[in-house]
Amino acid sequence: MEEIRGNSHAADLRRVVKANEDIKKVIRISSGVNLVALNAMLIAKRSGERSRGFAVVSSELRVFSHKLDGAMSGLGTLIFELVSDAAAMQKQRQEHGHLLAIVAQGKRMRELVAPALARVDERISGTVQEIGRDWQKLSLQLNRVLQLCETGGSLARSAKIEAVYGGDMSNILKQVASRIEETVNEIFSTLKLLRTQLAE
Amino acid sequence: MKKLKFIYENGPHKWAVVARDPEKPGYLIDTNEYLVLNGSEALLADPGGMEIFSAVFSAISAEIDPYTIRYLFASHQDPDIISSLALWLNFNPDLKCYLSWLWGSFIPHFGGTAETFIAIPDEGMSISLGGLMLEAVPAHYLHSSGNFNLYDRKAKILFSGDVGAALLPPEENGLFVENFDRHIRHARDFHRRWMGSNAAKLNWCERVSRLDIDMLCPQHGAIYRGEDVKRFIDWFAALEVGSGIRE
Numbered sequence: 001m002e003e004i005r006g007n008s009h010a011a012d013l014r015r016v017v018k019a020n021e022d023i024k025k026v027i028r029i030s031s032g033v034n035l036v037a038l039n040a041m042l043i044a045k046r047s048g049e050r051s052r053g054f055a056v057v058s059s060e061l062r063v064f065s066h067k068l069d070g071a072m073s074g075l076g077t078l079i080f081e082l083v084s085d086a087a088a089m090q091k092q093r094q095e096h097g098h099l100l101a102i103v104a105q106g107k108r109m110r111e112l113v114a115p116a117l118a119r120v121d122e123r124i125s126g127t128v129q130e131i132g133r134d135w136q137k138l139s140l141q142l143n144r145v146l147q148l149c150e151t152g153g154s155l156a157r158s159a160k161i162e163a164v165y166g167g168d169m170s171n172i173l174k175q176v177a178s179r180i181e182e183t184v185n186e187i188f189s190t191l192k193l194l195r196t197q198l199a200e
Numbered sequence: 201m202k203k204l205k206f207i208y209e210n211g212p213h214k215w216a217v218v219a220r221d222p223e224k225p226g227y228l229i230d231t232n233e234y235l236v237l238n239g240s241e242a243l244l245a246d247p248g249g250m251e252i253f254s255a256v257f258s259a260i261s262a263e264i265d266p267y268t269i270r271y272l273f274a275s276h277q278d279p280d281i282i283s284s285l286a287l288w289l290n291f292n293p294d295l296k297c298y299l300s301w302l303w304g305s306f307i308p309h310f311g312g313t314a315e316t317f318i319a320i321p322d323e324g325m326s327i328s329l330g331g332l333m334l335e336a337v338p339a340h341y342l343h344s345s346g347n348f349n350l351y352d353r354k355a356k357i358l359f360s361g362d363v364g365a366a367l368l369p370p371e372e373n374g375l376f377v378e379n380f381d382r383h384i385r386h387a388r389d390f391h392r393r394w395m396g397s398n399a400a401k402l403n404w405c406e407r408v409s410r411l412d413i414d415m416l417c418p419q420h421g422a423i424y425r426g427e428d429v430k431r432f433i434d435w436f437a438a439l440e441v442g443s444g445i446r447e
């Protein structure tokens with residue numbers, strides 16, 4: 001219980017807000033993947049038979065981008081719940097602080113507010129457990145997205161290789177493949193950093 | 201669940217509302233919280249009660265970084281307006297809160313220190329938000345004796361606090377007033393009871409009718425747009441207030 005007293009709650013909300021900002025950033029970046037993947041498919045179609053391999057990979061990238069959309073939406077929902085629970089904890093902590101101030105006035109006061117303090121402690125305990133579950137679910141979802149990004153990275157590298165066989169469209173195909181790779185890498189590194197921060 | 205919706209966007213200059221919550225418990229009055237953004241600075245007008253802090257905070261955080269909020273603006277002293285103050289200050293102790301000088305020693309019962317508050321004189325004042333000038337417009341006795349609206353001349357938006365408020369049934373949950381005559385029935389009793397001074401009301405109507413307003417945004421109920429703004433001011437001017445005691 002000690003860890004949920006004092007200023008640690010405010011720090012918790014700040015930590016949650018920081019994670020929320022990172023996740024929002026990643027969601028913004030990932031929304032571009034779908035467009036780039038669609039562009040890749042259209043270019044592959046235009047270049048016809050010469051970029052058959054690229055067409056196959058770009059089609060897989062479209063599937064990947066849809067999965068990424070779903071995974072990001074899940075991440076958004078989970079972080080929203082976490083922000084909401086961490087903010088609710090602020091109020092409980094405030095009530096707790098008021099009661100502790102009374103407790104500090106001596107034995108009689110401590111006895112007087114003991115039932116109230118127990119009720120607040122119970123509520124805090126429930127919220128702490130809820131926040132713990134939120135973090136756990138978020139962490140699992142982060143791992144899923146990271147795995148997905150690894151797949152996306154592999155697909156982007158395959159697209160780069162296939163682009164070489166694209167004849168006069170080769171340069172455009174390479175540019176598209178590089179764009180996908182950059183986006184996936186950016187998502188990957190941001191989320192990896194976030195996972196490390198969450199583990200601290 | 202409360203959600204943030206943008207109602208005005210012009211580059212970095214935006215207005216958003218954390219609109220009424222259809223899922224909130226029935227014993228709490230429903231509220232709108234307004235966020236004015238200008239680049240990297242934001243002001244939150246009437247941040248709401250402590251019971252809804254979590255809902256307001258998470259709705260805002262889903263769209264913007266809550267650290268961009270530098271200022272709170274309390275139209276008056278009621279608990280549904282500003283009792284969440286201590287919770288906002290826990291999150292960011294550097295927040296400043298604009299409010300009528302009249303409540304300078306009352307609101308600290310909700311939280312804050314002498315450094316938190318910026319007193320607004322009775323005649324109102326200009327408020328700079330990243331270079332954008334907002335105006336605290338006096339609305340005393342409507343209903344509070346130290347009461348301010350917030351006007352954004354550039355966006356042509358007036359945050360009118362309790363003026364224009366309507367206690368809408370749950371099924372009428374639109375963001376904007378769509379049918380003035382139907383809507384205003386839900387505003388009548390509120391204004392008759394909560395607004396105590398006909399003289400203050402006429403003074404407000406006279407001053408506000410001279411402002412260029414596209415949206416009149418109350419703290420309760422739906423937002424008035426376009427012609428409905430003038431319709432509301434005319435309706436309010438004609439309404440006998442201070443007369444709503446139930447018999």
